[in-house]
Amino acid sequence: MIVVGxxxxxxxxxxxxxxxxxxxxxxxxxxxxxxxxxxxxxxxLKTELRALRxxxxxxxxxxxxxxxDALAVDRxxxxxxxxxxxxxxxxxxxxxxxxxxxPTPPRLAxxxxxxxxxxxxxxxxxxxxxxxxxxxxxxxxxxVSSESVDRSIAFAxxxxxxxxxxxxxxxxxxxxxxxxxxxxxxxxxxxLPIEVMAERGEDALAFGPMKPVGLTDPRTGRRPHAVxxxxxxxxxxTAFNLxxxxxxxxxxxxxxxxxxxxxxxxxxxxxxxQIHRNTFVNGPSALARDxxxxxxxxxxxxxxxxxxxxxxxxxxxxxxxxxAIEARVRGSSFExxxxxxxxxxxxxxxxxxAHPPDYVYQPTNVTFGLFPPPPGRIPxxxxxxxxxxxxxxxxxxxxxxxxxxxxxxxTQPEVRAxx
Numbered sequence: 001m002i003v004v005g006x007x008x009x010x011x012x013x014x015x016x017x018x019x020x021x022x023x024x025x026x027x028x029x030x031x032x033x034x035x036x037x038x039x040x041x042x043x044x045l046k047t048e049l050r051a052l053r054x055x056x057x058x059x060x061x062x063x064x065x066x067x068x069d070a071l072a073v074d075r076x077x078x079x080x081x082x083x084x085x086x087x088x089x090x091x092x093x094x095x096x097x098x099x100x101x102x103p104t105p106p107r108l109a110x111x112x113x114x115x116x117x118x119x120x121x122x123x124x125x126x127x128x129x130x131x132x133x134x135x136x137x138x139x140x141x142x143x144v145s146s147e148s149v150d151r152s153i154a155f156a157x158x159x160x161x162x163x164x165x166x167x168x169x170x171x172x173x174x175x176x177x178x179x180x181x182x183x184x185x186x187x188x189x190x191x192l193p194i195e196v197m198a199e200r201g202e203d204a205l206a207f208g209p210m211k212p213v214g215l216t217d218p219r220t221g222r223r224p225h226a227v228x229x230x231x232x233x234x235x236x237x238t239a240f241n242l243x244x245x246x247x248x249x250x251x252x253x254x255x256x257x258x259x260x261x262x263x264x265x266x267x268x269x270x271x272x273x274q275i276h277r278n279t280f281v282n283g284p285s286a287l288a289r290d291x292x293x294x295x296x297x298x299x300x301x302x303x304x305x306x307x308x309x310x311x312x313x314x315x316x317x318x319x320x321x322x323x324a325i326e327a328r329v330r331g332s333s334f335e336x337x338x339x340x341x342x343x344x345x346x347x348x349x350x351x352x353x354a355h356p357p358d359y360v361y362q363p364t365n366v367t368f369g370l371f372p373p374p375p376g377r378i379p380x381x382x383x384x385x386x387x388x389x390x391x392x393x394x395x396x397x398x399x400x401x402x403x404x405x406x407x408x409x410x411t412q413p414e415v416r417a418x419x
Contacts, residue, residue: 001017001022001023001024001025001107001108001109001110001325002024002025002027002099002103002107002108002109002110003017003024003025003026003027003109003110003112004027004099004109004110004111004112004113004121005027005028005111005112005113005114005303006026006027006028006086006094007112007113007114007303007314008056008082008114008303008311008314008315008318009112009114009302009303009304009314009315009317009318009321010026010028010110010112010113010114010302010303010318011026011055011056011082011085011086011318012054012055012056012302012315012318012319012322013110013112013302013318013319013321013322013325014026014086014089014092015055015085015086015089015092016052016054016055016318016319016322016323016326017091017092017322017325017326018089018090018091018092019089019090020322020326021091022091022325022326022329023091023092023093024091024092024093025093025095026086026092026093026094026095027095027097027098027099028094028095028096029096029097029098029099029118040368041342041345041365041366041367041368041370041371042310042312042313042342042365042366043069044341044342044366044388044391044392045312045313045316045342045343045346045366046071046312047342047392048316048337048341048342048343048395049312049315049316049319049343051395051399052319052399054315054319055082055085055089056082056315056318057312057315058081058085059078059081059082059084059085060073060078062077062078062081063075063077063078063081063235065232065233065234065235065237066163066164066167066232067163067167067168067231067232068158068159068162068163068164068167068168069162069163070163070231071311071312072231072232072233074233074234074235074236075233075234076234077234077235098118098120098121099111099113099118099121100118100120100121100124101120101121101124102121102124102125102128102296102299103298103299104298105296105297105298106298107298108298108299108300108325108328108329109298109299109300110299110300110301110302110321110325111125111299111300111301111302111305112301112302112303112305112318112321113279113303113305114303114304114305114314115276115277115278115279115280115304115305116276116277116278116279117279117305122279125281125305128293128295128296128299129281129282129285129286129293129295130285130286130295140246140271140273140274140275140276141241141242141243141244141245141246141247141273142241142242142245142247142254142258142269142271142272142273143233143239143240143241143242143269143270143271144230144239144240144242144264144267144268144269144270145238145239145240145267145268145269145270146237146238146239146240147238147268148266148267148268149169149171149230149240149263149264149267150262150263150264150265150266151263152263153171153172153219153262153263154169154170154171154230154262154263155169155170155172155217155218155219156168156169156170157170157215157216158214159213159214159215160213160214161214162214167231167232168229168230168231168232168243169229169230169240170215170217170224170227170228170229170230171227171228171229171230171261171262171263171264172212172215172217172219172220172224172226172227172262173210173224173225173226173227173228173261173262174224174225175225177225177261177262178205178206178210178225178226179202180260181257181260181261182198182202182205184257184260185198185199185249185257193246193247193248193249193273193275194209194244194245194246194247195247195248195249197209205226206225206226208244209229209243209244209245210226210227210228210244211226211227212224212225212226212227215227228242228243228245228261228264229242229243229244230242230243231243239270242258245258245273246273247273247274248273248274248275249273251272254269254272254273255267255269255272278304278363279305280304280305280306280307280363281301281305281306281307282307282361283306283307283349283350283351283352283361284350284351284352284355284359284361285352285361286301287301287306287350287351289334289336289351290324290327290328290334291306291317291320291321291324291350291351292324292328300321300324300325301321302314302317302318302320302321303317303318304317304363306350307349307350307361307362307363307364308346308349308350308363308364308365308366309363309364309365310365310366312366313346313365313366316342316343316346316366317346317350319343320336320343320346320347323336323402324336335398335401335402337394337395337398338394338395338397338398339353339354339371339372340371340372340387340390340391340394341391341394341395341398342366342391342395343395344394345366345370345371346366346370348370349364349366349370354370368384368387371387371391374386374387374390
């Protein structure tokens, strides 16, 4: 079968199918063509993916960099590790070509082209879904060189000492500095550009990505009025991402405004923020129960194009698609994980089972809001604990009933870090 797109979801699908003896052609258009541009829900999702032996999670553990509670990776090491899994899985071959149309029956295909699906393929998907593809615009944050940040001003600390306690660099702002910065923004929840957030109120940023809670400036011994957090981008600590600073400001304006922040006067930008297209389908109307297109049952969709947000969620959707395709190939029915699990909750979002009929479909991360509420009256402070307990119990029962099929003598790449 064909898997189009060698991103997180596509590689997850390819390796999961290849290790089960299903031959895969993994199509990737780069470099021939290029596009423009624990006890929370996601922690629970990671646990479930590890139980499914996700190659993407295994690669992420190898390439992990300090980032408090977050799972951040050295991008180059992570990419190399994912490629190692793909190339060492029997039955998976990488084909450098662009898909400009949807494969026709009887050949099966999984479209995992992510948020930057090429225009010809997006047009073909829009025609097949009937309602057409939906678009929104994502913004990404700048990255700066570590050595260009003034360490006499920036201090290493995580909010409330989480993770390693000092995984982030913080640029402290007093009230005048903060208000001057907000004034400079012309125009964070989710992926809204930071300038859009600033328009919503003078203190919107101080309660969003620039909130200073859980931090103490060692120079003053007090909590700053606001902070800019810088998260490590690579294991060597040579590059830092401006957390929550997704933007559509012009590049000259980004350099001017962000260099006005304390400690950033000499900042060297390794990547500037930019806006790009993000493509997704209306999952509840376009997708069947097994994540294939209703209009073209031989074509499955996986990853962000289905309407999931986040790297872990894209990987999870890839695992679900692999299970659905395996069921199709084996002639059995696809049984998704229970709705009470993180994987099942994400599946319910994509298929519409988690939403009322009048819900306007939008991409989302996995959250406890997608889980069915626990029965009975449970005190608010115990509700999340009960959701996790129930999810683990139900997932383990489902996992025992689901027997993965792997060919005798199948070999797998060495796992270089504990899962």
